[in-house]
Amino acid sequence: MGRQPCCDKVGLKRGPWTIEEDHKLMNFILNNGIHCWRMVPKLAGLLRCGKSCRLRWINYLRPDLKRGGFTEAEENQMIQLHSCLGNRWSKIASHFPGRTDNEIKNHWNTRIKKRLKHLGEDPLTHKPIEEKENIEENKDTITQHSNITSSSPEGELEESRGTGLEAKLLEDSNGNKGFPESDEKSRNEVQLTTLDDANDILKNYEVFCGSLDLGTLMLNQGFPNTSSMSNSYSTSFSVEDSNNASISIGETMQENCLQQWVDSVDSMLSWDGFNIFGQDLFFF
């Protein structure tokens, strides 16, 4: 028995999102929150499937997204995290407030892979490329496949994944995410970077919000999370994180204020041109 498709694909629109669709989705989520992604497109009047709406929101429309290119420090942190976590992009992204897993995955595949290769490091195993080449040579000379598999880069990666390092990395005994106690140096480096990034985003976000009526309103009225952002490193706007996937804005925000915010964004930016502003968006 196969899984049923997430939605009836017949009659649904695919491909790039239009400005109108973005507006509909944003207006709906900000007014009503997210209770069930499957229902979002129907209630918002969109001819999209719920998954598509979710992706669009997470990767593009979310207000707390940090836009613009990655800094070298971020790239270095990314490489460090990848060496421990492998291709678990969402886990890696969780260390970069305001960044999405898709964004990090794309950046890795298009930039960092090349950078590492150029530096003579295998982007998959984070070992010197010569070592990998030796293994490849062994593959040619030794026919016993199983032995090669266990010593292959993939095998080593899998092995490292199974050591529990990742579990320690992601969650310590207190349930806090971070590096294992044994890796004090790495942990400090990453956490400091993360904290800096979080503070940057917070600062930029407040600047951003300050330029928008809604943002000012939210900050002044002490919306959930916004008042505690500096303590918790949370940059989650007033939208609760994906675990809860619900938004309280709609109940507490005056509808006209929402519209005012959307309109003010409209007046400043064309949504299509959003990316053009890049990182400058948060520094204007």
Place this chain on the structure above:
DNA sequence: AAGTCGGTCAACCGCACCTAA
């Protein structure tokens, strides 16, 4: 100017996982 190529990134697909019934 036109064609080709390579890089980038938004979006889709399918599977895995989680959870409620």
Place this chain on the structure above:
DNA sequence: ATTAGGTGCGGTTGACCGACT
């Protein structure tokens, strides 16, 4: 314990764009 629905995740695709010939 089982099942089905909802969501998350990672791999992949394809459109777009600029550089190059």
